[in-house]
Amino acid sequence: MEKSYIVGVDIGGTWIRVGICTSDLKEENIKRRITRTKKENPNSISNSVCEIIEDLLKENNIKKKKIIGIGLASAGPIDLEKGEIFNNANLGFKIIPLKRPIEKKFPGIPIYLINDCNGAVLGVHYFEADDREKDNLVYITISTGIGGGVICNGHLLLGKEGNAAEVGHGLVEPKSKEQCNCGAYGCWEVFSSGTGVKNRALESISEGKLNADILLKIVNNDITKITAKEVFQAARKGDKLSKKVVDDCVFYTTVGFGLVNNFYDCTTIYVGGAMMKDHKQILPPIIKQFKENPIIFTVNNPPEIKLIKLSDDIGLRGALALVKYKTEKHKVISKN
Numbered sequence: 001m002e003k004s005y006i007v008g009v010d011i012g013g014t015w016i017r018v019g020i021c022t023s024d025l026k027e028e029n030i031k032r033r034i035t036r037t038k039k040e041n042p043n044s045i046s047n048s049v050c051e052i053i054e055d056l057l058k059e060n061n062i063k064k065k066k067i068i069g070i071g072l073a074s075a076g077p078i079d080l081e082k083g084e085i086f087n088n089a090n091l092g093f094k095i096i097p098l099k100r101p102i103e104k105k106f107p108g109i110p111i112y113l114i115n116d117c118n119g120a121v122l123g124v125h126y127f128e129a130d131d132r133e134k135d136n137l138v139y140i141t142i143s144t145g146i147g148g149g150v151i152c153n154g155h156l157l158l159g160k161e162g163n164a165a166e167v168g169h170g171l172v173e174p175k176s177k178e179q180c181n182c183g184a185y186g187c188w189e190v191f192s193s194g195t196g197v198k199n200r201a202l203e204s205i206s207e208g209k210l211n212a213d214i215l216l217k218i219v220n221n222d223i224t225k226i227t228a229k230e231v232f233q234a235a236r237k238g239d240k241l242s243k244k245v246v247d248d249c250v251f252y253t254t255v256g257f258g259l260v261n262n263f264y265d266c267t268t269i270y271v272g273g274a275m276m277k278d279h280k281q282i283l284p285p286i287i288k289q290f291k292e293n294p295i296i297f298t299v300n301n302p303p304e305i306k307l308i309k310l311s312d313d314i315g316l317r318g319a320l321a322l323v324k325y326k327t328e329k330h331k332v333i334s335k336n
C-alpha cells in the first residue's frame, strides 16, 4: 500500500510552522518548514500556509491526494464552526479566515482547526504522556501570554466555540490595579507571562523602591531593552527588584496551577512556552510547594508538574496528532 501523509500547521503571532509526516507520525519522518507570520492583510496567513504546503509536497515528491488531513493549530480565539480567528490582539485583524481559503487550494482534503493550546495538549497526549497520565492531563504554556489545554476523563475540553481553558485570564488578584491585555485586572498572565514580567519590572523601576542596579547594568541603563529574560538573569545574580518580580511570577503560577488542579483534578500538568527557558527559577519552587504543603493552593491531591520535552515543536505536533485522532475517531476528541 502507498503511504499516506498528514499535514500539521502551527500558527502563532511570530512564526508559522508547517510539517508533513507519514501517517504513522514517526518523528524521523516529519519534514518541517518555518516562516515569519505575515500580517499584511487578513489572507496573508492562509496564503503563506498554502505556499509552504505546496513547497513541501513538491520537495518531497508527495502528491496532494496522499494527504489524509490538514491540522491547523492557531493562536485564538478561534471560531471552530466558521473556521476563523477573531479578536486576536497580535495578528492585526478582527477576523482572519483560515479554513475556507485553505480548503479552496486543497479541495477534498479534510481540514481541522483547533486553538493552539488545545492542540498542544493533544501533542503531549500523543507524543509525551505515559498511559497513567493520558486521561487527566493539562498543558500550560507560559510565554507572551499564558494558555492552557485540558484533557479530563479522557476527553479534550473544547467549549462552545473551541476556546476552553483560557487559564491565563483567570483572576488571581481581584483587587489588582494591573490591567491585562484582555481588559480585566489581576489576571494570572499579568504577573507571570513574559509580557507581565517585563511590565512589572518596568513599573517597579518607576516606583523606585527597590534596588535594580544589576538589572540596569545588564541593559546598559536602557530600560527599553528589558524583557523577561533580563529580569530572570538579574534575579539569578541577586538583583533585589528582579528577585521580587520573579518571586511574584512564581507565586501566581503556583496559584494558577492550584486553581487548574481544583477545577480539573489532573494527574499531570505539563508546562511549556518561551518562559520555560528559565524553568529552573520557576518550576522547582512550585514542585516543592505542592509536595510539602499543597493545601494552601489546592484542595485536591496535587498533580505532578513536568516540563515538556518537545518545546517549540509542541504546536506542530499537536496539529499532526489532531489529524491522526480525527482520522481514527479517537475517543479523546469524540463529542460524547
Ligand SMILES: [Zn+2]
Binding pocket: 168, 169, 170, 180, 181, 182, 183, 184, 187
Ligand atoms: Zn486577562
